[in-house]
Amino acid sequence: MNHHSALPPLPAKADLVVVGAGVVGLAHAxxxxxxxxxVVVVDAADRPDGSTARRSGHVAVTTQDSTALACALASRERWLKLGRDAGFGVRESGAVVVAQHExxxxVLxxxxxxxxxxxxxxxHRSVADRTPVTRAVGGAWLPLDLRLDPPAALAAVSDxxxxxxxxxxxxRTAAQTLDAGSGRTLVRTSRGEVVAKRVVVAVGQDVGSLCWEVGAELTPVRRQLLRVAPPMPDDAAARGRLTTGPxxxxxxTLLRDTAYRHSRALGEVRDRWRRHRPDVLAAEIHLSLQARADGSVVVGDGRAPADVPGRSEAVDGLLLTAAAELLGTGPLTVLGRWTATEPVRARTSPAADPFVLGEPLPGVRTVNVTDGLATTTALGLAPRVLDELF
Ligand SMILES: Cc1cc2nc3c(=O)[nH]c(=O)nc-3n(C[C@H](O)[C@H](O)[C@H](O)COP(=O)(O)OP(=O)(O)OC[C@H]3O[C@@H](n4cnc5c(N)ncnc54)[C@H](O)[C@@H]3O)c2cc1C
Structure with missing residues (x-):
């Protein structure tokens, strides 16, 4: 028996076919x-399981620049509305960027x-009031940032x-080919064909399989994350600030997030890291702490070296040390480790925004968001793509 026979048939036609039900595809739908x-959305997986589902769900609004900032601001409002409509939690947690040096x-x-x-x-006192960090020089409070749980949010939006x-x-429906004809696109899938007026291809790192030109612009990068046991076992108040706080x-993060690139002071920060901790720079450590409801903390993220298969112990070590130093605790207990792959531009340009859009056929757009910003920006990017497509 064909294992697809239990699934309802696909509609024969649609105004828009969206290929890929990660955060980017669902935003367009x-x-x-x-x-x-x-709208017909097709996804090869049998549930939300793309790379979106394995990420931390920080909608990092304020640390973006130019077009990405405009998309992030629009995205913020849409996440809040979608959370209410689709019934999943979006926390207006804000974020605190902690400065440990003058x-x-x-830069802040x-x-x-x-x-x-x-x-x-x-x-430093206000940092300690809002976070468990007691030994900061100071910090910045970013009230617009949001937190959500990507797997739960994606499942709720899809439902x-x-x-x-x-x-x-x-x-469980893979798009196999896209063919142009008479102002329409024929989308052939593993479960039959759909004739689409317009198509959005949002398949993340798999874009090369449907559009090799865009695939050639992107290169996969593996990033390492960890989950650690609730830190500071003797300090319930500090743990509480982490669990319910920003x-x-x-x-x-000043080195990667684009909002800081206009600061004249950034060169000094980069030089200090280059002089004292080139290993931290090389591993692109972007230290972010997000507590889960059970008190455990997701520590992200660092770049896995291309020449090391699997995880790099050294990068895990850098993440754990940086997190423990920030929290002022002893060694943290690791509960889980995973890597998440994301496409980044093969050739970087400092002024480029994180969006890589392609037009493999008339009426078809490939949409990729790089630099770990898909959850932050996709809901604000989708209206722009559709304005241009229709
Ligand atoms: C370590 C790390 C942390 C991150 N944290 C954040 C964060 O806090 N905030 C933020 O904004 N962003 C974050 N990101 C970035 C973001 O989560 C990802 O870039 C994003 O998930 C990519 O979404 P996507 O929809 O493009 O792709 P995916 O989520 O990978 O979805 C693509 C979908 O396409 C489907 N597919 C593939 N091929 C086909 C086909 N032929 N036919 C049908 N379906 C197909 C797949 O099954 C999959 O479901 C992070 C990234 C990393 C690496």
């Missing part, structure tokens, strides 16, 4: 149905000046979309 389009505080000062009202400078008129979400970001 949500936007298209709100515009009254008929040069980091100078520049951010606060540039983001009037959306970021506030904190002294909710399935209840919307004219929307069909088909799991995302806590370390000073190394």
């Amino acid at each position: 949500v936007e298209a149905q709100a515009r009254g389009c008929s 040069d980091e505080l100078a 000062d520049d951010l606060v000046a540039a983001r009037a009202g959306d970021a506030t400078l904190l002294d 909710w979309l399935g209840t919307r008129p004219q929307v069909h979400v088909a799991w 995302v806590v970001l370390g000073g190394t």
